[in-house]
Amino acid sequence: MAGNVINKGDRDFAPVLDENLSPKMKSPTILSSSASKTGMERKEKLNNFIVGDLPTLIYIPDFITDSEQAQLLNNIYQAPVSKWKSLKNRRLQNWGGVVHEKGLLPQDLPPWLAKITERIYEGSGLFPSAINHVLINEYLPNQGIMPHQDGPAYYPVVAILSLGSPVVMDFTPHPRLQSCKRTLKENVGDKISNRGAVAIEANDGSYNHCPFSVLLIPRSLLIFKDDAYSDYLHGIEDCEVHRCDQAVNEIEALSVSRSGQAEVMRSDNAKIVSRTVNRISLTCRLVLNVHKNLFKF
Numbered sequence: 656m657a658g659n660v661i662n663k664g665d666r667d668f669a670p671v672l673d674e675n676l677s678p679k680m681k682s683p684t685i686l687s688s689s690a691s692k693t694g695m696e697r698k699e700k701l702n703n704f705i706v707g708d709l710p711t712l713i714y715i716p717d718f719i720t721d722s723e724q725a726q727l728l729n730n731i732y733q734a735p736v737s738k739w740k741s742l743k744n745r746r747l748q749n750w751g752g753v754v755h756e757k758g759l760l761p762q763d764l765p766p767w768l769a770k771i772t773e774r775i776y777e778g779s780g781l782f783p784s785a786i787n788h789v790l791i792n793e794y795l796p797n798q799g800i801m802p803h804q805d806g807p808a809y810y811p812v813v814a815i816l817s818l819g820s821p822v823v824m825d826f827t828p829h830p831r832l833q834s835c836k837r838t839l840k841e842n843v844g845d846k847i848s849n850r851g852a853v854a855i856e857a858n859d860g861s862y863n864h865c866p867f868s869v870l871l872i873p874r875s876l877l878i879f880k881d882d883a884y885s886d887y888l889h890g891i892e893d894c895e896v897h898r899c900d901q902a903v904n905e906i907e908a909l910s911v912s913r914s915g916q917a918e919v920m921r922s923d924n925a926k927i928v929s930r931t932v933n934r935i936s937l938t939c940r941l942v943l944n945v946h947k948n949l950f951k952f
């Protein structure tokens with residue numbers, strides 16, 4: 656089982672990003688034998704960042720530096736007001752083009768976004784071609800996003816870069832899979848998010864689908880794919896205080912080196928993070944079907 660891997664070898668992601676940047680690595684299908692080896696090394700390094708019980712949930716703290724975070728925020732807030740689309744419970748910027756049921760009507764990512772998506776693509780090796788679509792969501796401290804699954808147009812790997820306030824993201828089994836009988840611990844207060852963070856091994860060694868949560872500290876990268884992508888809905892509660900002590904990555908997210916990124920407090924018997932500032936997230940995905948011309952759909 657992959658879960659809770661805090662003392663697993665070298666957890667520094669930087670070398671993963673620094674190496675293997677040859678153009679050959681752009682598509683896993685054209686790896687040379689030496690590139691395959693570095694690809695394997697990259698995979699092994701990435702495995703060190705698996706959190707929880709699913710092998711397809713990866714949490715990388717400190718993925719970007721403070722100054723990179725500041726630069727990204729600067730670019731995001733320099734976009735014209737018309738770039739923001741206001742929704743009921745958040746606002747967002749769409750970059751990379753219009754996603755349609757049948758694919759993407761593409762638009763080049765601006766260089767400041769291409770730089771970060773290229774790094775995720777090269778560093779993770781999990782996308783078959785370059786990331787071509789980014790949604791930037793802005794949440795006020797009392798805003799969230801309903802549990803949902805990403806649409807079929809996307810390749811089933813998502814990378815979410817978090818900026819600003821920490822939040823807890825909840826994963827709930829898709830209604831078609833809810834087999835877990837375990838009840839979540841009682842809420843410690845009306846305003847506290849409190850999702851369970853457990854998967855229960857069934858008699859046959861397989862895993863029931865149980866809710867779990869992940870603490871997203873600013874500057875971290877969360878990647879999820881396969882089962883975590885297709886069998887779960889993901890969402891963020893629209894409350895200012897999130898309970899974090901049941902998060903599958905509590906230890907990794909709150910390790911000493913990362914202190915200062917999130918203020919953790921106690922409320923009754925729970926540990927909570929307070930969302931005192933806005934959170935910005937960059938949801939980076941790949942749409943495989945790219946259409947240059949609407950009429951060729």
Ligand SMILES: O=C(O)CCC(=O)C(=O)O
Nearest residue numbers: 790792800815889936938
């Ligand atoms: O803000 C986030 O971290 C999640 C965003 C998301 O799920 C989406 O844009 O579909």
